Amino acid sequence: MITMNGKxxxxxxxxxxxxxxxxxxxxxxxxxxxxxxxxxxxxxVFRLVLWIDGEIITKAEPHIGYLHxxxxxxxxxxxxxxxxxxxxxxxxxxxxxMELGFCAAVEKLMEIDIPDRAWYxxxxxxxxxxxxxxxxFYGVFGLDAGAMTPVLYGFRDREKIQSVFESVxxxxxxxxxxxxxxxxxxxxxxFKKDVTKLLSTLKTSIDECxxxxxxxxxxxxxxxxxxxxxxxxxxxxxxxxxxxxxSGIPEDIRIxxxxxxxDRFDFKxxxxxxxxxxxxYYVRVEEMRQSxxxxxxxxxxxxxxxxxxxxxxxxxxxxxxxxxxxETPRGxxxxxxxxxxxxxxxxxxxxxxxxxxxxxxxxxxxxxYVADSVVILGSLDIVMGEVDR
Amino acid sequence: MIKLIKGLIITLSxxxxxxxxxxxxxxxxxxxxxxxxxxxxxxxxxxxxxxxFCTGCMVCIRxxxxxxxxxxxxxxxxxxxxxxxxxxIIDTFEINLGRCILxxxxxxxxxxxxxxxxxxxxxxxxxxxxxxxxxxxLIKMGVKYQQKINWSPKQEKNRxxxxxxxxxNENNGNLT
Numbered sequence: 423m424i425t426m427n428g429k430x431x432x433x434x435x436x437x438x439x440x441x442x443x444x445x446x447x448x449x450x451x452x453x454x455x456x457x458x459x460x461x462x463x464x465x466x467v468f469r470l471v472l473w474i475d476g477e478i479i480t481k482a483e484p485h486i487g488y489l490h491x492x493x494x495x496x497x498x499x500x501x502x503x504x505x506x507x508x509x510x511x512x513x514x515x516x517x518x519x520m521e522l523g524f525c526a527a528v529e530k531l532m533e534i535d536i537p538d539r540a541w542y543x544x545x546x547x548x549x550x551x552x553x554x555x556x557x558x559f560y561g562v563f564g565l566d567a568g569a570m571t572p573v574l575y576g577f578r579d580r581e582k583i584q585s586v587f588e589s590v591x592x593x594x595x596x597x598x599x600x601x602x603x604x605x606x607x608x609x610x611x612x613f614k615k616d617v618t619k620l621l622s623t624l625k626t627s628i629d630e631c632x633x634x635x636x637x638x639x640x641x642x643x644x645x646x647x648x649x650x651x652x653x654x655x656x657x658x659x660x661x662x663x664x665x666x667x668x669s670g671i672p673e674d675i676r677i678x679x680x681x682x683x684x685d686r687f688d689f690k691x692x693x694x695x696x697x698x699x700x701x702x703y704y705v706r707v708e709e710m711r712q713s714x715x716x717x718x719x720x721x722x723x724x725x726x727x728x729x730x731x732x733x734x735x736x737x738x739x740x741x742x743x744x745x746x747x748x749e750t751p752r753g754x755x756x757x758x759x760x761x762x763x764x765x766x767x768x769x770x771x772x773x774x775x776x777x778x779x780x781x782x783x784x785x786x787x788x789x790x791y792v793a794d795s796v797v798i799l800g801s802l803d804i805v806m807g808e809v810d811r
Numbered sequence: 812m813i814k815l816i817k818g819l820i821i822t823l824s825x826x827x828x829x830x831x832x833x834x835x836x837x838x839x840x841x842x843x844x845x846x847x848x849x850x851x852x853x854x855x856x857x858x859x860x861x862x863x864f865c866t867g868c869m870v871c872i873r874x875x876x877x878x879x880x881x882x883x884x885x886x887x888x889x890x891x892x893x894x895x896x897x898x899x900i901i902d903t904f905e906i907n908l909g910r911c912i913l914x915x916x917x918x919x920x921x922x923x924x925x926x927x928x929x930x931x932x933x934x935x936x937x938x939x940x941x942x943x944x945x946x947x948x949l950i951k952m953g954v955k956y957q958q959k960i961n962w963s964p965k966q967e968k969n970r971x972x973x974x975x976x977x978x979x980n981e982n983n984g985n986l987t
Contacts, residue, residue, distance in 0.1 A: 504876035507914040571822055578831050585845070592849035592928065598914040606919065610847075634821045637814030735920070 452480060457795065459488045465562070465799070466806030470783075474792055482787035482795070484780055490810040497770040502528060502602060502737040505767065510596045512772060513808040515558055518544075518551040518587075519750040521600040524770075526681060527757040528602045528737065531744040539727040540604035541683045546617060546720050547590065547599070549713040553624065554583040555751035556706045556713075557631070559803045563703055564635050566800030567644040572635050579627040586620050603733035614721055621714055628710050636704065645700040649786040649798035652697060659782040662775045663753020664705045665802055669697030675749040687719045699801035706803070738765050752776050752803060774808040844930050846960055849915050851908050852880075853929035853952035854901070855962065860971040862889060863950055864925035864964070865901040871917035871926055879910035880917070895971045901925075904949055908934050909942040924964040929956035 458469040467488035473481035493512055497505045509520045522544055529536060561576025584594040590609050591599035599606050635641055651661070656669040666673055672691045676684040692708035694701025741763040747756045753775030760769040779802050786798050833842035844850070852871075855864045867884025885902040889895035917926050929952045934942050944952070956962065964970060 500876055501874070503916060503919075504874070504914075507876050507912060507916070510914075571818075575825075581831070589845040589847055592845075592847040592915065593913060596913060598916070606915070630821055633814075634818045638818055639812065639815055 455792070459485075465804055468804070468806050468809075470795070470799070472787070472792065472795065477791050477793075479787050479790055479792060479795060482784050484783055486777075486780070486806070486809050488810065489806045491807075493811045494770050494772060497767055499766065501765055502739070502767065505770070506600065506602075507596070507598045510598060511807060512774070512811055513750060513752065513755075513776070513805045514595065515555045515805055516551050516751045517595055517597055518547045518600060519748065519755065521597065522548055522682075523746065523748045523750065523755045523757050524759075525600050525602050526748055527744055527746040527759045528739055529731075530746050531739045531742055531759060531761060532602075532733075532737070534603050534731045534733055536604055536682075536731050537728045538683070539608075539725060540729045540731070542720050542724040543605055543609055543613075543729065544600060545683060546717050546724075547587070549717050549720075550583050550586065550617070550620075552713050552751045553710045554580045556710050557583075557628075559706055559751075560631055560635070560703075563797075563800045563803075564641070566796050567641050569635060569638070569641060572631065575627070575631050575634060579624060579631070582620055582623060586616055589616065601730065601733075602737050604728070604730035608729045614724075617717065617721060621717060624710075625714060628707070628714075632707055636707065642700065644794075644797055645703060645801070646698060647696070648699045648794045649790060649801060650696055650698045651782060651786050655785060656697060656782070659785065660778045661753070661782055662778065663749070663751070664709060665702055665753065665779045665782070667691060668694035668702035668705045668801075670695055670701075675747050675754055679747060681746070681748055683720075684716075686723065687716045689716050689719075699797055702801045702803075736765055738763065747773075750775060752805065752808065753779060772808075772811055774811060776802075776804040776806075776808040780804050780809055844932070848930055848932075849913050849928035850930045850932040851911055851913065851928070851934065851952070852906060852917055852926050852949075853931065853956055854904060854946070854949040855925055855927055855953045855957055855964075856950050857971045860889060860895045860897075862887070862895060862897070862971065863901055863946075863953075864923050864969060864971070865904065866897055866899045866923055866925070867901040867904070868899075868922070870920050870922065874916050874920045876914060876916065877910050877912055879907045881905050893973055896973045897971050901946065904946045905943055906949060907943050922969075924966060924969045927953060927956060927962070929953060930959060931956070 453474045455472045455474055456469065457472060459467040469485040469488065471483040471485060472479050493508050496508055500508065506521050506524060509524045510517045512520050557576045557580045561573035564572030587597060588594050590613060591597035651669055653669050653671060656666050656671065670693050672693045674691045675681070677691060689712045692705045692712065694705050739761040741761060743758070743760040745756060745758045747754055754773070755775055756773030758771040758773070759767055762768040783799060783802060787795055790798065834840040857864050867882045869882060872880045872882055882904045883902040884899045887895055887897050887900040890898050913928070915928050918928055931952050936942060
């Protein structure tokens, strides 16, 4: 669709109405370009409408809803134990973090005491999942910026993590492993050995990945100063996770509002300085290293013990409502749960970090080049399953 | 420029390493699944009595998030002949594997160790309805799994060996 002097020329299925007489008197010629919903680099089915003046984007409008599956509504007709399998599919790159988000909400409502061992295993698995998710981000972000190699490196290491998941939970992606009150089953005897071995390979691989892409001049030119979002704007838009930390705000729920046993670990929050795409990228790379340190500490502190708290098989939380926040790889993941005392939730509302982060895209894309739009979108690390739910 | 060359050196050194990938359809080159891998659910078989573990109690069916299963039970003839401790036995069982989401809840809730997540994960078929598997097929999958990992029931009470006449009348706990 081309707009000029209030008159519109629209392509494809929309009507055509254009005045070509006074083209020369135009101040600006905004061309509207549809990006998606089947664009290969939009990380799922996501449509972005760009108003373009030459090479510059003047306005951007995200259109979502193409992956809407009605998860929240579906939760209302499922038993609490069945809802966990739905949460697996909300953010399909960080399944265990999603499961933890829901289970933590129910546990808070029911006031269940979770055994220490269960929390340690949960923490280890969730941090591994965070690394896996960031490794995938590393790969596809390289791909977005035009580098073909990093995606192979990212996937190589992610597969190793998934192999550990497979030997622990039985599935590579949809685990359904975390239960309300603890875990599905105890980990095997060689869990510690496996994870230690995995961490030592991950350390060298992350360094390798870092060296491969981070210093690359072409990559720096594509990302430095691109899609900058200032501190205050980032807060105003309600960003969270690495996207917010890239703007220089050291906000991490694991530290500011610790859940589980995160207060027992000593780790840092990597923050960016400017808030551009490169900062958001590098915060994630550093976060992988911090996650490794958390897992190492957890492995050292872990003890034998039970893995399931005192819960019945049929879970019936008391009447009431609860809101919990957990830190997923994409940011502040909130679950608002209303229970009417029955065995099915009355309402489950998910506060998805990707959804809030995505809205800042309009701000970031303003006055940037069309060619950078893919990089900026990639730097947000959105998962459409989480945006649409 | 230096960093760019460094990156090239990394890719070059990776080219000299052994590959990390397997070749999927080739049986000898593919990466095997782990012991705990959760494939499609399958029914286990009690070789001692020569009947499946499943009594058709429908717990898994009630707890399935996608309602992909259906089952019917019947009276067990072997129980009347005092060959088995199972009063009822599964008659028909159907799982729509196209609907199954491999969550493993059915295995969790089963009181009889009768259903297990097998290592079966390749269900591409030529027929339209081939992913609706019936009892014989499910037992075939289960037996394959049992032999592969040397399976035994988690709870001894689930073995179908008939108890002594006295206790068998008192203890029909299997059917609660």
